[in-house]
Amino acid sequence: MTTQTLPRLSFAPLEGITGWVFRQVHQRRFPGLDRYYAPFFAPTTDSPLTGRGLSDLQPDHNQGVPVVPQLLANQAEAFLAAARVLQDLGYAEVNLNLGCPSGTVVAKGKGAGFLAHPQALDAFLADIFSRTDLAISIKTRIGVEDAAEWPALLAIFRRYPIRELIIHPRLRRDFYRGPVRQGAFQYAVDHCDLPLCYNGDLFTPQACRELAAQFPSVSHWMAGRGLVYNPALGRQLQGGEPLTPEELRAFHDQLVEAYRQVLSGDRPVLGKMKELWFYWSRHFLQPEGPLKRIRKAKTLLEYRDGVNALFRDCPFQEEGPVTF
Ligand SMILES: Cc1cc2nc3c(=O)[nH]c(=O)nc-3n(C[C@H](O)[C@H](O)[C@H](O)COP(=O)(O)O)c2cc1C
Incomplete structure (x- = not known):
């Protein structure tokens, strides 16, 4: 290009x-x-x-x-x-x-x-x-x-x-x-x-x-x-910078907030967010443990614990193994 x-x-x-x-x-x-x-x-x-x-x-x-x-x-x-x-x-x-x-x-x-x-x-x-x-x-x-x-x-x-x-x-x-x-x-x-x-x-x-x-x-x-x-x-x-973990986290958090405002209750919000982790999990090395917590979460509180653990404990890679 x-x-x-x-x-x-x-x-x-x-x-x-x-x-x-x-x-x-x-x-x-x-x-x-x-x-x-x-x-x-x-x-x-x-x-x-x-x-x-x-x-x-x-x-x-x-x-x-x-x-x-x-x-x-x-x-x-x-x-x-x-x-x-x-x-x-x-x-x-x-x-x-x-x-x-x-x-x-x-x-x-x-x-x-x-x-x-x-x-x-x-x-x-x-x-x-x-x-x-x-x-x-x-x-x-x-x-x-x-x-x-x-x-x-x-x-x-x-x-x-x-x-x-x-x-x-x-x-x-x-x-x-x-x-x-x-x-x-x-x-x-x-x-x-x-x-x-x-x-x-x-x-x-x-x-x-x-x-x-x-x-x-x-x-x-x-x-x-x-x-x-x-x-x-x-x-x-366009020649700009690659994605950082901070940006992904901020994007994630804003999405959770935006969905909370239009959907009623934790369940539909969790449904939306869990689908995204199918894609985002590939940015992290050895994400299995926190990812399991994310997938099993029944409340936003449990979900956030899993997400916090993932960002805290799993090294971030700009480009993981990308096939879907
Ligand atoms: C979960 C999912 C939902 C999709 N929904 C639509 C859709 O509503 N309309 C459409 O034209 N294509 C839909 N597609 C196809 C995508 O728009 C796209 O053509 C396909 O994913 C290939 O492009 P990609 O390799 O960049 O993902 C969907 C694909 C996926 C995986």
Whole structure:
């Protein structure tokens, strides 16, 4: 990555993790990311924006944070109804989820499951692009079962004015495991004029730099698990300092406080925080003992004891063994 063209890094949507509370606290502590893609919600025609989506995307929950809402849909009417509501709320772009690999989502022909129905996908895209002036970006996998599906899918995408095509170069059957299929991303770089964004296994600044060298025409990068693990990844890519244990602790403490204010009782707060330790524990050497206390904690008091022990007793490493 040259200093003339600093890479733009965005936060991938992570359902259950990067909701509005997390996004706000992260942006306050580690400013400078390009965008935060909100975890998906699934609109229906009758309820274009209810429940989780409504709270997560409410403008006063997202003030000053550059957020792109994400929709999981395979019916144009439902997509367009939600797009209208989001436009009225002030959003300038929506993202279509064509990547979710979960069994229940795929069984409904949504997320990565929509990729198994190229003709229906084509018709859906024709419909939505002709009926809204809201910018639409797409986050996609490269197929369901076989990488040979990718050229035909890409040929469909190329017919539409997609604001940005975010590619996670894995198949649905890969879920989040196994090597990223970089050949498929290279194919898109070679055969597609749409603005492209790369997503997948950007866990360290080094990994980002290597990929940026490999794909010099790409200027937008998206990280999910790597940014949870290292919330300072964006800063480091801009030439800034690596994450310190004090910063991680302060980020952690502010998140606990922010969740306490919006969730009722210890239990849901603990649920949110325990999930994060799946990622953060990799910064510590021999974290097993305190980590067990964290995982078993039933109250915030017990939880804090575990966290205190971890920061006190286990040496911190900027970059641990990073695979998830
Ligand atoms: C816990 C979890 C939740 C996710 N939720 C979403 C989601 O709501 N929408 C989406 O497009 N992708 C979702 N993803 C996929 C990520 O956005 C991303 O594509 C994937 O983790 C690969 O990027 P990474 O290697 O940088 O993490 C999720 C992934 C994980 C692990």
